[in-house]
Amino acid sequence: MRVRPGSYHPEVQQMESANSTDFLTATSVVRRAGTPGTFDSHLPPVWDTGEGIDGGILLAVAARATAAATAVRAERFFPSSVSASFLTASRPGPVRVRTDVIQRGSRFTTSQVSLTQRAEDDREIERMRALVSHGTLASQASADTPLPPVITPPSACVSRDDAPGGRAEHLGHLAGVDIRLTPECAGWAFGAPSRTGHFDGWFRLANGREPDPLALLVAVRALPPISFAFGRVGWLPTVQLTAHIRGYPAPGWLQVRTSTKALRGDHVIEDAEVWDSAGELVLQSRQFAAPV
Amino acid sequence: MRVRPGSYHPEVQQMESANSTDFLTATSVVRRAGTPGTFDSHLPPVWDTGEGIDGGILLAVAARATAAATAVRAERFFPSSVSASFLTASRPGPVRVRTDVIQRGSRFTTSQVSLTQRAEDDREIERMRALVSHGTLASQASADTPLPPVITPPSACVSRDDAPGGRAEHLGHLAGVDIRLTPECAGWAFGAPSRTGHFDGWFRLANGREPDPLALLVAVRALPPISFAFGRVGWLPTVQLTAHIRGYPAPGWLQVRTSTKALRGDHVIEDAEVWDSAGELVLQSRQFAAPV
Known part of the structure; x- marks a missing residue:
């Protein structure tokens, strides 16, 4: 597993700006x-x-x-x-x-x-x-972990700029990130939800910053809620989220798949997997959302 | 979703015995x-x-x-x-x-x-x-949730009584439960691990007690660690476990599948799914185990 000393900064920093997209x-x-x-x-x-x-x-x-x-x-x-x-x-x-x-x-x-x-x-x-x-990291290199699914590359995916008129206004909080959704998974935004039970897409930070372990925590929540894939385009609060981070992501795009096995009425359990540009599974997460 | 008022007892009870299998x-x-x-x-x-x-x-x-x-x-x-x-x-x-x-x-x-x-x-x-x-429970009945995999029935599965000589002595803590592992998944106990990345089996409480929501929390940890499926027959402490319980299980055997997508050296992320006898997905859990 790659480790890049010094490139990950958990230590205290000054708050440089009150409204930073960084x-x-x-x-x-x-x-x-x-x-x-x-x-x-x-x-x-x-x-x-x-x-x-x-x-x-x-x-x-x-x-x-x-x-x-x-x-x-x-x-x-x-x-x-x-x-x-x-x-x-x-x-x-x-x-x-x-x-x-x-x-x-x-x-x-x-x-x-x-x-x-x-x-x-x-x-x-x-x-x-x-x-x-x-x-600490695991004792040895990766084994028995799945490769990422092969999906449409970022350049051919749907970005926020492709959202139908007016919708992008609701996405102001995404100014700090660059998110791409595969065309097959973006149907919900155009009234034709895929109903496939998963979303595939890409994630990177804005401002040219490369991902670090903590950025993975933003990546798992950046795609639309998985309920959108079933045409339920509404917001549900997250009750609980657990994420397991498995290593330092390589520079470049992160590939994200979110999925659900358990959509029951207004209770949704959504899984996310994130791979780095080297094809390494760097995060697994699960969240439970429901009206509170 | 079924609800059986009165059959689930979270309230305080007297401790009837200092060493109960119940x-x-x-x-x-x-x-x-x-x-x-x-x-x-x-x-x-x-x-x-x-x-x-x-x-x-x-x-x-x-x-x-x-x-x-x-x-x-x-x-x-x-x-x-x-x-x-x-x-x-x-x-x-x-x-x-x-x-x-x-x-x-x-x-x-x-x-x-x-x-x-x-x-x-x-x-x-x-x-x-x-x-x-x-x-509270979800607003409506189940939808879009997977049916349990079709596996060998409990009567044709491997139980603790089938363990090779002496091994069952290490399973004393299982006196309170009845666990069955499908023959295809039990190879590790006989020196022939399946390497399939999952275990299928059955779970019920001893003493004829039917499952309640809390018994599901025991079910997810009752099968052998998933690393056994890869021939790594050793114990690793659980660092973190999150379980989402989705409803009241119907009486009868619980069907359990544990699996891993992420076995990296001595770090293991293991998922569990539990279905009740009516085929309802009643629990999803994930645990992270590693040397601490």
Whole structure:
């Protein structure tokens, strides 16, 4: 497994901008003086989906804060498992991040993390709670893992610029990413859902930034909800999401497949798999969405 | 979706026995006076795998305690999602269960739960921390979910009694369950691993008890680790497990398929699907195992 020391930066950074489309800037965390394990971050409005800040951004903020709190060495440790309960919709603006290291092993360190925001009446409201395990890589190279499906290349896929008139306005939160959907999977946007139970597409960060392990957490939520494939074009909140990150992605496009085996009424379990440009399976995730 | 009011008992029960093979008795919790949201339970030695108490029992204890703490109505609410980090190996004996309700919605209530035990030097050691969302059922009947694969019926499958000489002694923790593995998938036990990437089998509780939603949490961990299918017959600790329970199982055998798409060296991501005797997909789970 490739490891590129120094190219992954979980450590605390200054928040350079209040409304950045740049992934690393949008997910930066600043240590809060006097309260160990506590961080501040700022959720940029540009990542607002209209139903709250993109969940992938929240997961990345949580993973970066726990990495900083546990002082894991970035060249050896990854956020191997991130398991989150989404409690209320996050809004643009300040967010408080509290971390608590609950177990240090020789190869895995597990933390709990909570993201909260202040309501207008100054009450503190919890947005997300998660358990994050930072761990070392596997003992040997890949084996027995599936190659990515062969799909239409990005240049021949559907992008947000191809969306029917007016629809792209709802996609403002996607300014930080470049998403392509294969033509076979994009029928829902034109009134002809594929009903195949999966979406195939491509993902990369905007601004020319290459993917890192945390960007994978945004990739798994970037394609349209899998229910769209069945013509149910409506939003459902994510109740729970667990992602397992398997390594450092190679530079270039990420290939994403989302699928469901279990669409029951308004309860949806959606899986995602992400391969890097070298054909390595770098992430598996599953989320459960339902009216809350 | 079938619902059988009264047949699912998350509420507090007396601990009838210190070493019960009965699932409901083994997972019973007793409210601790004076400390709200705190419960005592007792992990029976019979559920010890040799590497610690069976993780499914811990998940069921956590789910029952959070159900009791949140006072969810058993005839309407299920432990829809249980997401756990396993921190240290649990031992037979007393366990303290602390619950904390972190979000109450109209259709989902999410709690955090922590299981701890006392070490010999009286230090309190955390065994497992989990997030549990109790929720209502989906709005309509099943659709677009896969039927179970057609496999060898239980009567023609391999049971623990068929294990080669001496091996069954290591399976003492399985006294509370009846597990069958299809002959095609049992080759590993006889030195001829199938290398197919999946195990098919059947599960039921011992003592004639019919399955309930919490028994599903034991079912997903009852088959051998999927790495056995590749001839790697050794134990790996589970770091993280997330299970989504989709409904109340019908009486009778549960059909279980475990599989992996991602076996990389000593890191294993294993999926499980459980169907009830009516052919309904009642659970999907995924666990990540690795040396800790």
